[in-house]
Amino acid sequence: MTTTKTPVGIRAQGLTKRYGxxxxxxxxxxxxxxxxxxxxxxxxxxxxSTTMRMLLGLVKPTRGTITIGGRHIxxxxxxxxTVGALLDARALHPxxxxxxxxxxxxxxxxxxxxxxxxxxxLVGLADAATRRAGEFSxxxxxxxGIAAALLGDPAVLVFDEPLNGLDPEGIRWxxxxxxxxxxxxxxxxxxxxxxxxxxxxxxxLVVVGRGRLVAESTLEDFVRxxxxxxxxxxxxxxxxxxxxxxxxxxTFERTAVPSLLVTGAEPGMVGKIAAAEGIPLDELTRVxxxxxxxxxxxxxxxxxxxxxxx
Numbered sequence: 001m002t003t004t005k006t007p008v009g010i011r012a013q014g015l016t017k018r019y020g021x022x023x024x025x026x027x028x029x030x031x032x033x034x035x036x037x038x039x040x041x042x043x044x045x046x047x048x049s050t051t052m053r054m055l056l057g058l059v060k061p062t063r064g065t066i067t068i069g070g071r072h073i074x075x076x077x078x079x080x081x082t083v084g085a086l087l088d089a090r091a092l093h094p095x096x097x098x099x100x101x102x103x104x105x106x107x108x109x110x111x112x113x114x115x116x117x118x119x120x121x122l123v124g125l126a127d128a129a130t131r132r133a134g135e136f137s138x139x140x141x142x143x144x145g146i147a148a149a150l151l152g153d154p155a156v157l158v159f160d161e162p163l164n165g166l167d168p169e170g171i172r173w174x175x176x177x178x179x180x181x182x183x184x185x186x187x188x189x190x191x192x193x194x195x196x197x198x199x200x201x202x203x204x205l206v207v208v209g210r211g212r213l214v215a216e217s218t219l220e221d222f223v224r225x226x227x228x229x230x231x232x233x234x235x236x237x238x239x240x241x242x243x244x245x246x247x248x249x250x251t252f253e254r255t256a257v258p259s260l261l262v263t264g265a266e267p268g269m270v271g272k273i274a275a276a277e278g279i280p281l282d283e284l285t286r287v288x289x290x291x292x293x294x295x296x297x298x299x300x301x302x303x304x305x306x307x308x309x310x
Contacts, residue, residue: 005185007034008082008155010055014064017050017211024050026211027064032189032204034155037182039202039219040191043299047211048191049087052160055189056085068156080109084149085158089141089165094134098125098144101133106151119147124173138165146174157181159190163197175201195292209299219291226294230287231267234259237279244277245270259283 010032017025025047032038042048053059055066057073068076068083076082092101102116120126123143128136133144142165149157159178163171171194178201182188192198198205205222207214215222235241238258245252245262250270252262262270267284274281 005034005155007185007187008069009033009187010038010066010068010156010189011070012051012055012064012066015051015054015061015066016063017047017054017059018062023211025054025061028208028211028213029064030206030213030216032187032206034187035182035185036203037178037188037190037201038204038206039198040189040206040208041198041295042191042208042214045210046208046299048208049160050211051208052085052087052158052189052191055158056083056087078110078152080111080152080154082152082154083156083158084152084154085160086142086145086149086162087158087160089138089145092133092141092144095132097130097132098136098147099129101144102148102151105148109152111151115151115153119150122150122177123147139167139170142166142174143170146177154186156187157189159188161191161193163192163194171197195290195295199291207295207298214298223289223291223294226298227289229264229266231262231265231270232259232283232285232287233262233270233274233281234283235274235279235281240277241274241279241281244273244279248273261287 013029015025015028028047028051040048050059051066054061055068055073073079073083098120099116102119103113106112106116120129123146125140125143125147128140133141136144142162146162149159162174166174175197178188178190199219202219204218206216217225233241234257238260242252242260245260250262250265252260255261267286271281271284
């Protein structure tokens with residue numbers, strides 16, 4: 001891989017896709033910037049894969065545009081050298097070897113055999129180059145799909161669920177790889193249902209539900225804007241603390257620990273109230289919701305398929 005890439009971003013504007021009466025993507029606008037890992041989040045059926053397919057020219061929008069560096073993919077001089085994608089890691093001939101699969105793609109894009117060996121080594125499949133793809137595990141398929149996306153050394157990378165089937169070591173490898181690629185100035189757009197990994201990997205988030213934009217911001221701003229301010233506090237004099245908080249007009253509830261879950265107050269304020277009353281504290285911790293908690297809460301009303309307990 002090169003050390004730096006010419007900045008090339010992604011921009012969707014008023015993007016809409018209808019299949020008869022079904023609206024898969026509905027007036028969607030967002031950007032994915034160079035040097036940034038943009039996480040693409042949404043429940044099943046939210047329109048993420050359809051959006052990615054429109055970006056890659058595999059699906060024609062009903063209305064609106066989605067461009068790469070301001071141009072539709074069909075207008076790019078060398079598409080394979082500009083954008084690489086992993087949409088379905090198992091979409092390959094099972095009797096082809098890993099090397100031959102990539103070689104066929106490389107020759108179609110005007111790339112040489114040397115590049116095939118480079119990307120196989122990069123994704124950790126050099127020793128499996130002569131094995132048939134049908135013998136691969138799901139995790140190996142994902143690595144091979146990532147290798148295919150990297151063949152043209154592109155400035156833009158689009159990954160649809162790249163972490164599926166990877167073991168913990170593989171997930172860490174993929175996370176590190178995406179970070180390195182972004183550091184080189186590439187635009188990374190990836191979707192994942194693994195919220196913990198999205199929280200560790202993404203810089204920015206684009207959240208969609210039923211084809212519409214729910215939120216677009218940095219990961220940090222998204223969490224801050226959608227997290228209820230709360231503090232967990234415990235004390236050997238919990239009843240005294242509860243009375244002191246009540247007098248101060250601060251809302252709280254008792255938990256099973258036992259402790260108090262205080263809402264609407266910073267840890268410093270709670271600590272000052274306790275100190276003023278001479279109440280010792282065992283714990284005073286800011287509560288931070290996980291990305292998964294926030295995502296589920298914000299998208300609850302736009303989930304197309306919802307399971308229910310028996």
